Amino acid sequence: MAESWVIMVTAQTPTNIAVIKYWGKRDEKLILPVNDSISVTLDPAHLCTTTTVAVSPSFAQDRMWLNGKEISLSGGRYQNCLREIRARACDVEDKERGIKISKKDWEKLYVHIASYNNFPTAAGLASSAAGFACLVFALAKLMNAKEDNSELSAIARQGSGSACRSLFGGFVKWKMGKVEDGSDSLAVQVVDEKHWDDLVIIIAVVSSRQKETSSTTGMRETVETSLLLQHRAKEIVPKRIVQMEESIKNRNFASFAHLTCADSNQFHAVCMDTCPPIFYMNDTSHRIISCVEKWNRSVGTPQVAYTFDAGPNAVLIAHNRKAAAQLLQKLLFYFPPNSDTELNSYVLGDKSILKDAGIEDLKDVEALPPPPEIKDAPRYKGDVSYFICTRPGQGPVLLSDESQALLSPETGLPK
Numbered sequence: 530m531a532e533s534w535v536i537m538v539t540a541q542t543p544t545n546i547a548v549i550k551y552w553g554k555r556d557e558k559l560i561l562p563v564n565d566s567i568s569v570t571l572d573p574a575h576l577c578t579t580t581t582v583a584v585s586p587s588f589a590q591d592r593m594w595l596n597g598k599e600i601s602l603s604g605g606r607y608q609n610c611l612r613e614i615r616a617r618a619c620d621v622e623d624k625e626r627g628i629k630i631s632k633k634d635w636e637k638l639y640v641h642i643a644s645y646n647n648f649p650t651a652a653g654l655a656s657s658a659a660g661f662a663c664l665v666f667a668l669a670k671l672m673n674a675k676e677d678n679s680e681l682s683a684i685a686r687q688g689s690g691s692a693c694r695s696l697f698g699g700f701v702k703w704k705m706g707k708v709e710d711g712s713d714s715l716a717v718q719v720v721d722e723k724h725w726d727d728l729v730i731i732i733a734v735v736s737s738r739q740k741e742t743s744s745t746t747g748m749r750e751t752v753e754t755s756l757l758l759q760h761r762a763k764e765i766v767p768k769r770i771v772q773m774e775e776s777i778k779n780r781n782f783a784s785f786a787h788l789t790c791a792d793s794n795q796f797h798a799v800c801m802d803t804c805p806p807i808f809y810m811n812d813t814s815h816r817i818i819s820c821v822e823k824w825n826r827s828v829g830t831p832q833v834a835y836t837f838d839a840g841p842n843a844v845l846i847a848h849n850r851k852a853a854a855q856l857l858q859k860l861l862f863y864f865p866p867n868s869d870t871e872l873n874s875y876v877l878g879d880k881s882i883l884k885d886a887g888i889e890d891l892k893d894v895e896a897l898p899p900p901p902e903i904k905d906a907p908r909y910k911g912d913v914s915y916f917i918c919t920r921p922g923q924g925p926v927l928l929s930d931e932s933q934a935l936l937s938p939e940t941g942l943p944k
Contacts, residue, residue: 567703664685
C-alpha cells in the first residue's frame, strides 16, 4: 500500500427544530431522553452542516476543524461517535487507485474531519444536531458501514441528542426507547419533506450569541429540580406525540399549530420551574409570541405556529405561502432593520417570500401599515438580527463535487 494516498467523503446534513421538545435525559452518558420528541428538518439549502472526512496512512492522529478552527476531539461525545462507527467499519476498495482498506486496518488508521455550519454555532439553532449527524453520516460512508439511517441515528444521538433527528428529512420522531443500552432510542421518519410542502418557515434570529446556560447543563438541572418536568414527561408528552403524528399525517394545521405553540411554552415553563430558573427567551421573543397570538386570534384559525428552542430565536411555521408573506410583513413592521442594514442581509434564505410580501427595498419596509390586530403598534428597530426564510427539507446527502470538499485531496488538511 503506497503511503501517500488520501480517501475522502463529503456530506451535507440539515438542522432540525423540535415541535414536541426533547428536554431532560434519563441517562447522561448514553444521552437517553425522558420522553419522545418530534421535529421538522429544515431545508439544507438555508441551514446545514457540511463535513468532509478523510483517511490516510500518513495521518498521525485524529484531527478536526470546525468553521476553520482546529478543535480538540478528546471530548467523550466525539470519542463515542468515532468508536461506534469504527466498530462497524467494513472493507473499502478504490480499484482505480489500487487502494484497499480491510476491516482490520481501520483500527490503526486515523481520520481528519472538517466541518462548516452555514449558520451561527451554539445560538439555539441546533448546530450541534446538524454537526454530529453529519459527522456520523460521513464517517459511516467513508468506512463503508452497512447500518441504515435509523441505526446511524442511535450513534449520532451519543454525540448530541437531537442529532439523531437530523438523519431524515421531513418530520422525524425520536423514540425514547426502553432498554438500558439505548439501542432502541433512535429516530424514524414520520413523513418525508414532500408530504406537507405548503409549509413555510421563518426564523427570527434574535441573538446569534452563545447562550448563557448550555442545553446540557440546563437539562441536568431541570431533571434534578423540576417537578413539572416529571409531570410533562409522564402525562403530557405521550398524548401530544400521538396527536402531533396525526396532525402531521392529516396536514391538520390548526391542531399542529396548537400543539407546537403549547409544547414550546411548556418547555420554557419547565426551564423556569428549574432551580435556579433558566431564561432562554427574552423580551423580543415574547413580543414575537404576542404578535402571532394576536394575529391567529383575530383571524379565528391559526395562520402561524411558533416554537423556541434553548435560546431566544423564534421559529415560525406558516401554513402556506400567503400566510408566510403576511407574517413577514408583520415581522418587518414590528422589527425593521437598523438604518445601516441592507434588506439583502436582513432577510436570508428563500427571498421569494419578500417578493410575495411586495417588499423590494427598505422604503417598502418603512411604508408598511401597522397590523390591524394591534392598536398603536410600536416598532422595535434593530431588536432582530436577521430573518431566515426556509421550508421543510431533505435529510443527509453525499456531495460528489470535489470542489465542495473542505479538505485537500492531496494532503487531507483544510483547503
